[in-house]
Amino acid sequence: MSDNYAVRRILVPLDGSEYGERALPWAGAIGGESADLILLEVVPSNTGVRDFTGKVVATAEQIAKGYQDLATKQLGDVRNRWFPNRENVTLVIAEGDPTEQILAAAAQHNADMIVMSSRGRGAIGRFASGSVADRVVRHAPLPVCVIGPEGEIDTEVAVKRVLAPVDSAPLSLGALPVAAAIAVANGVEAHAVHVLPPAVDDMIVPLSGMQPLPASYSDDILKAREDEGRQVVDQAADRLKMLGADAVGDLYTGRPAETLADILHAGDVLVLASHGRKGLPRWVLGSTALRLIQNGSAPVVVVTREYLESVSSE
Numbered sequence: 001m002s003d004n005y006a007v008r009r010i011l012v013p014l015d016g017s018e019y020g021e022r023a024l025p026w027a028g029a030i031g032g033e034s035a036d037l038i039l040l041e042v043v044p045s046n047t048g049v050r051d052f053t054g055k056v057v058a059t060a061e062q063i064a065k066g067y068q069d070l071a072t073k074q075l076g077d078v079r080n081r082w083f084p085n086r087e088n089v090t091l092v093i094a095e096g097d098p099t100e101q102i103l104a105a106a107a108q109h110n111a112d113m114i115v116m117s118s119r120g121r122g123a124i125g126r127f128a129s130g131s132v133a134d135r136v137v138r139h140a141p142l143p144v145c146v147i148g149p150e151g152e153i154d155t156e157v158a159v160k161r162v163l164a165p166v167d168s169a170p171l172s173l174g175a176l177p178v179a180a181a182i183a184v185a186n187g188v189e190a191h192a193v194h195v196l197p198p199a200v201d202d203m204i205v206p207l208s209g210m211q212p213l214p215a216s217y218s219d220d221i222l223k224a225r226e227d228e229g230r231q232v233v234d235q236a237a238d239r240l241k242m243l244g245a246d247a248v249g250d251l252y253t254g255r256p257a258e259t260l261a262d263i264l265h266a267g268d269v270l271v272l273a274s275h276g277r278k279g280l281p282r283w284v285l286g287s288t289a290l291r292l293i294q295n296g297s298a299p300v301v302v303v304t305r306e307y308l309e310s311v312s313s314e
Contacts, residue, residue: 003243005177005311007031007185011038011111013102013132016074019117023147024082025157026299027115030145030269032185036088038109039075042101043067043093068093082155099135106142113178113301115145141306143178145269145299159186160267162245165193165260166236168228174312175273175303176236180243182269182301190245192236193263195256196229226251264298271301273308 012027014020027037044067075091083089090109094101106114118133137144164179166172176192183190233249240247252259260270 003177005112005181007035007112007181009036009038009109009111009113011040011102011106011109011114013040013042013098013114013116013136014075014078015041015098016070018153019149021078021082022117022149022153023115023145024078025153025155026145026147026269028083028086029157029159029186030113030115030182030299033086034088035185036090037083037086038090038092038105038111039078040092040094040102040105041071041075042098043071043095045096064095067095098132099139102132102136103140106140111142113143113145114140115147115299117147118149137302137304139306140304141310143271143301143303143307145301147299148297158267159183159188159269161188161265162186162190162269162271163193163260163264164190164236164240164271165195165256166232167194168232171308172273173236173239174308175271175301176239177243177311178301178303179271180240180245180247182271183240183245183247184243188246190240190247192233192240192247192249193260194229194233194236194249194251195259196225196251196253197256198254226253261297268298269301270298271303273303274305 007030010027010031012023071093079089092105094105114136116133162179162183164175179190229251233251237247237249
């Protein structure tokens with residue numbers, strides 16, 4: 001799998017709303033000052049408007065110009081408010097289906113990451129089935145960073161630590177180059193994290209009439225599980241170091257969702273590899289990352305299956 005990943009160009013889809021702007025401070029922070037920012041607003045495709053008599057009251061061209069003018073003003077205002085002194089900011093307006101245009105703009109501008117906000121309070125805000133953000137994550141051939149809809153917009157965010165949860169599946173290691181690149185760009189430590197489920201989940205309860213298990217049985221199982229977990233996390237930490245990041249491996253025991261929530265600090269960025277071809281990654285659905293997206297506790301970078309497949313063929 002290719003290790004040639006760097007956050008040089010970040011695409012930020014916006015829609016003129018306060019929710020959309022939640023992604024801006026993190027987009028500015030994740031790639032550091034040297035990363036190019038492409039701010040994108042997608043306007044609808046238009047047809048003419050007629051009154052009840054059939055008379056044209058506004059042509060498609062007039063409506064399109066109205067949307068273009070509004071988007072131009074909104075993007076200009078965003079740049080002036082958020083990045084007044086930053087030169088490497090490009091403003092882009094596209095017309096058509098939002099998902100298609102976001103992915104097309106990412107390809108056209110050779111973006112290394114999409115940073116966007118989720119909206120609402122559903123399954124994952126507007127990540128619910130059929131939403132723009134959900135479709136972007138499902139189809140993007142590049143990592144997508146998602147910012148949750150809750151809490152105040154912090155204008156002074158900074159990446160202070162990168163967490164990369166890993167398990168024994170080789171695919172989970174595919175997120176490590178992305179985690180390392182973010183850590184290096186921000187001069188922070190990367191943490192490979194492996195969470196062992198509680199031992200009771202793996203215990204075998206003897207059936208009535210069977211010989212009791214040796215007294216050391218549970219201790220032996222626990223020791224074997226810990227050894228395996230330590231090997232997984234140490235190998236991941238070594239890979240992060242090879243990629244140029246200052247890195248450590250953290251091993252925890254507990255329910256993965258609750259444990260990841262407990263160890264998060266302000267300024268953390270969570271980087272997860274998608275395990276499936278469709279929908280959101282196993283780590284996200286029903287996990288702490290889901291709640292993080294909902295409440296905005298930390299940005300979640302989804303390293304998509306499409307991206308992993310593309311770099312594995314290089």
